[in-house]
Amino acid sequence: MTPPPNPPPTDENEPLRPHSFDGIQEYDKRLPNWWLMTLFGSVVFWAGYWFYYERAHLGHTNAQIVEQQLAVIEAARLANAPTVDDASLWKMSRNPVFVDAGRATFETTCVSCHTKELTGAIGPNLVDQLWIHGGRPTEIYTTVTAGVLAKGMPPWGPVLGPKKISESVAYILSYHQEGEPIEVQAAWVPPPPK
Amino acid sequence: MSGQKITIEYNDRVVRQFLLATVIWGAVGMLVGVLIAAQLNFWQLNFATPWLTFGRLRPFHTNAVIFAFVGNMMFAGIYYSTQRLVKARLASDFLSSLHFWGWQFIIVCAAVTLPLGFTRGKEYAELIWPINLMVVLIWVVFAVNFFWTLARRREPALYVAIWFYIATIVTVAMLYIVNHLSIPTSLLHSYPVFSGVQDALVQWWYGHNAVAFFLTTPILGIMYYFLPKAAERPVYSYRLSVVHFWSLVFIYIWAGPHHLLNTALPGWLQNLGMTFSLMLWAPSWGGMLNGLLTLRGAWHKLRTDPVLKFYAAAVTFYGMATFEGPLLSIKSVNALAHYTDWIIGHVHAGTLGWNGFMAAGLIYWLLPRLWNKPLYSTALANLHFWIGTVGILLYVAAMWTSGITQGLMLNATTEHGTVLAYPNFLDTLNTIRPMMLMRVIGGGLYLAGWFLLVYNFYRTVKGAAPVNGTIEVYDEEPAPDGKLSLAGTFFSAPTLFWFLAVGFGSMWMFGADLVSTTGIVGAVACLIAAFALVPSRSKAWGGWYEKLLLNALPFTLLVFFAVVAGGLIQIIPTVLVQKAKNVEDRIQTPYTPLELAGRDIYVREGCYLCHSQMIRTLVPDILRYGDYSRLGESIYDHPFQWGSKRTGPDLARVGVKYPNIWHLRHMEDPRSISPGSNMPTYPWLLSHRLDASVLPAKIKVQRLLGVPYGPLTAQQIFDSVDEQAKGIAKDLRASGGYVESDQEIVALIAYLQTLGKALPVITKSAAH
Numbered sequence: 036m037t038p039p040p041n042p043p044p045t046d047e048n049e050p051l052r053p054h055s056f057d058g059i060q061e062y063d064k065r066l067p068n069w070w071l072m073t074l075f076g077s078v079v080f081w082a083g084y085w086f087y088y089e090r091a092h093l094g095h096t097n098a099q100i101v102e103q104q105l106a107v108i109e110a111a112r113l114a115n116a117p118t119v120d121d122a123s124l125w126k127m128s129r130n131p132v133f134v135d136a137g138r139a140t141f142e143t144t145c146v147s148c149h150t151k152e153l154t155g156a157i158g159p160n161l162v163d164q165l166w167i168h169g170g171r172p173t174e175i176y177t178t179v180t181a182g183v184l185a186k187g188m189p190p191w192g193p194v195l196g197p198k199k200i201s202e203s204v205a206y207i208l209s210y211h212q213e214g215e216p217i218e219v220q221a222a223w224v225p226p227p228p229k
Numbered sequence: 230m231s232g233q234k235i236t237i238e239y240n241d242r243v244v245r246q247f248l249l250a251t252v253i254w255g256a257v258g259m260l261v262g263v264l265i266a267a268q269l270n271f272w273q274l275n276f277a278t279p280w281l282t283f284g285r286l287r288p289f290h291t292n293a294v295i296f297a298f299v300g301n302m303m304f305a306g307i308y309y310s311t312q313r314l315v316k317a318r319l320a321s322d323f324l325s326s327l328h329f330w331g332w333q334f335i336i337v338c339a340a341v342t343l344p345l346g347f348t349r350g351k352e353y354a355e356l357i358w359p360i361n362l363m364v365v366l367i368w369v370v371f372a373v374n375f376f377w378t379l380a381r382r383r384e385p386a387l388y389v390a391i392w393f394y395i396a397t398i399v400t401v402a403m404l405y406i407v408n409h410l411s412i413p414t415s416l417l418h419s420y421p422v423f424s425g426v427q428d429a430l431v432q433w434w435y436g437h438n439a440v441a442f443f444l445t446t447p448i449l450g451i452m453y454y455f456l457p458k459a460a461e462r463p464v465y466s467y468r469l470s471v472v473h474f475w476s477l478v479f480i481y482i483w484a485g486p487h488h489l490l491n492t493a494l495p496g497w498l499q500n501l502g503m504t505f506s507l508m509l510w511a512p513s514w515g516g517m518l519n520g521l522l523t524l525r526g527a528w529h530k531l532r533t534d535p536v537l538k539f540y541a542a543a544v545t546f547y548g549m550a551t552f553e554g555p556l557l558s559i560k561s562v563n564a565l566a567h568y569t570d571w572i573i574g575h576v577h578a579g580t581l582g583w584n585g586f587m588a589a590g591l592i593y594w595l596l597p598r599l600w601n602k603p604l605y606s607t608a609l610a611n612l613h614f615w616i617g618t619v620g621i622l623l624y625v626a627a628m629w630t631s632g633i634t635q636g637l638m639l640n641a642t643t644e645h646g647t648v649l650a651y652p653n654f655l656d657t658l659n660t661i662r663p664m665m666l667m668r669v670i671g672g673g674l675y676l677a678g679w680f681l682l683v684y685n686f687y688r689t690v691k692g693a694a695p696v697n698g699t700i701e702v703y704d705e706e707p708a709p710d711g712k713l714s715l716a717g718t719f720f721s722a723p724t725l726f727w728f729l730a731v732g733f734g735s736m737w738m739f740g741a742d743l744v745s746t747t748g749i750v751g752a753v754a755c756l757i758a759a760f761a762l763v764p765s766r767s768k769a770w771g772g773w774y775e776k777l778l779l780n781a782l783p784f785t786l787l788v789f790f791a792v793v794a795g796g797l798i799q800i801i802p803t804v805l806v807q808k809a810k811n812v813e814d815r816i817q818t819p820y821t822p823l824e825l826a827g828r829d830i831y832v833r834e835g836c837y838l839c840h841s842q843m844i845r846t847l848v849p850d851i852l853r854y855g856d857y858s859r860l861g862e863s864i865y866d867h868p869f870q871w872g873s874k875r876t877g878p879d880l881a882r883v884g885v886k887y888p889n890i891w892h893l894r895h896m897e898d899p900r901s902i903s904p905g906s907n908m909p910t911y912p913w914l915l916s917h918r919l920d921a922s923v924l925p926a927k928i929k930v931q932r933l934l935g936v937p938y939g940p941l942t943a944q945q946i947f948d949s950v951d952e953q954a955k956g957i958a959k960d961l962r963a964s965g966g967y968v969e970s971d972q973e974i975v976a977l978i979a980y981l982q983t984l985g986k987a988l989p990v991i992t993k994s995a996a997h
Contacts, residue, residue: 051463052467054386056314056384056386056388057310057313057314057316057454057458058458059388059454059457059458059463059464060457060463060464061389061463061464061466061467061470062463062464062465062466062467063466063467063468064465064466064468064469064522065466065468066466066468066469066472067518070511070514070515070518071511073510073511073514074476074508074511074512077504077507077508077510077511078508080504080507081504081505081507081508084500084503084504085500085504085738088496088500089496089497089500089738090737090738090745096496097491097496097499097846098846098857100846101846101847101848101851101857104848105848105851107646108646108647108848111645111646111647112645112647114645115644115645115647143653143655143656144652144653146904147891147901147902147903147904148887148891148902157887157888157890157891157894157902157964184885184886186888187885187886187887187888187889187890187891189886189887193648193852193855194648194649194652194852194853195648195652196643196644196647196648196649197644198644198648199648199652224963224964224965225890225964225965226965
């Protein structure tokens, strides 16, 4: 065993407190300045923070801040709102870039109810020519965006945004032909589970 | 020297008992921890069995490691050190035994009831009310035994370790009782008296300070005894002990609301929680400094001594966790980290690093002394240290990475910030899967280290004769001088300055114009006076404090006043405000009987451990889950279910988002709806009948607690359950789901479909 590299420091200049507890002794060293400054600094910060928010009311509340941010988002949405019409959605449905992007969204978001084959389970079949809430491209777009709360279709607009929704609609339309008949269906009756 | 010399034999039997219990329950609690971490990776490990499912085992894990593992370790350390620090045997062998066996009985009761789904639905406060009563009783036994021992002490002055023990006993009693106030509806079930925001506030006042006064202060006391003993070095600084002790116990209590940042909790409470958490940094580091700097001159011993290795690492982890805590309490950091694995990682840096390593050091140091035989293997103990350290580092690093990654993904937006970049929650979950696996490996290594300790313990103790410590003392009464009357305690400059400063400070914080101005003037005057007087009066004040240390009761009273202030100021205004007025712009309608029954199933299955019901005032939360949650939307929830972790998505507005059949299929097999989900399956909900017979008693208690139910007869309740359940079953049948209307799943669906349906409040002023 090699001798310890750091011999214990000599304690002659460090007075110990007179008392010992079960052999435990205590120095009485000064509090480190940086430690005291951290303590005092955090107290000063508290006072300033409290003054700013709770006494002078210079800051905004959480709700005010988030409402402002939401207004900005709403403005951006309006400014960037795409024009959605039947013709352009049909065109997108023949474009592999849009359809592939739509498939990716569909397979993470929609398949739990409409299945991977789009033949429907909890939610209706999307490849037949029966439509409950309209089968024109813009009608499908509106259904996805606003949802059908009474039937358990969530409004996907706020979550997915117009771009992903257009792509998803294009993906659905890729299973259809422009000009094919649209029949109105009253309600969806799911097939019995496998 | 008067009196004759006598020999005292310490009660080390109870220390050995608690030590053995620590080792066993530590192994159990950590084993369950590794299991539930594995369940997050492999849902099959829930075995489709109610009592093995994550939601029921997670409370088992937390309660076991907090109350069984650290609890027993704390009692062993406190009893061993206190007897020696006050030179007296524990006052009562009967109370000591009652304490030990009572505590073990409580643990066994908890270990049975929690997996069976008997819970209060509040984190670390899950135990049902009969067990709560036992905990209070045994805690009183502990307190009596402890203070009685202090009263019989032959060492007049109280050492710093004893201060921390006193703070622990007083504060845990206060926290535990207030947060467990409940009204029973049956022998095994109760509703907490608080609801909604009140319940949230009380819960995190308790939850945060369970960390403070169950996992921190007693362990700091243990550090102050066992670390200098093992290092054979004097404690670094007495005055640092004084300053950090009092600042710690005073400030800690206020910091609870940092668990509720950016939620519906009123802003002033959030601001208090954040700023007091920041103020807590220095007091916490005071403890770390006194621990680490006590090792000055003993660092070379770390090379050979596993005990000192454990202590040095434990104190370092304590310092790291108490730096991370204030950081996480900053609102903007919290917006990223809250509900993610980062918080779990933070907790485990504290529990595995600080509590677990302090426990290991304590055990390795005590074993040879309590059984009078050298430790079986120092090499194994060293190996334990290294395996454990690597385990913690893997665990914590995995959780940081996982938490920050998932937090960033959940908050990321695209298309000019208007939509979420990762709208599918499961994308974020499946990105962190490798980290979730690494967490299991880290935890597994830590557990392996603990098994080495178990083996070492067994080999050391096997065949060894237990030995009790003794001391020779002069049988004399402590000198009567130094008594401090209550007047002398309270009408002394340090106490008066403190009370005045807190009083004036509160006036400034909460008062109206004149009161507030008086408050700020008074507080500043106090500060100036105190600082001006320090040079001339510090000796006298130091003398007063040393006199205080000779007086256990006045000292305890001052501790009580220090810890009670924060809770009173935060909780009382929130409790006094009339519920129906404290709702912002939404108010809940009471649950129908069936929905209430469903809610109790939600609580029973521990859904709140993975799903929050609190959409924060943050844009990503709102984009993902809908409009931010208002106070009124949970104002009648006994208990509140805001949650603290999102392993799955928030459920605050899940009501009517999906059809009933979606929920049926999802509970039956989550992956049939959400591919890649790690949620357990709940097949028993589709085969267990709902017990509606308990509902009249439950609704009666809800009415008593102020939930506006009409005067319903039992028959009306049963009819209502029947009618609503049949409606849901009929709807399910129409969509191809065949369940009887009296199954539990129907009630749960009824509850889930009502979430987020609180009515807007029509304010009178709007009618003008």
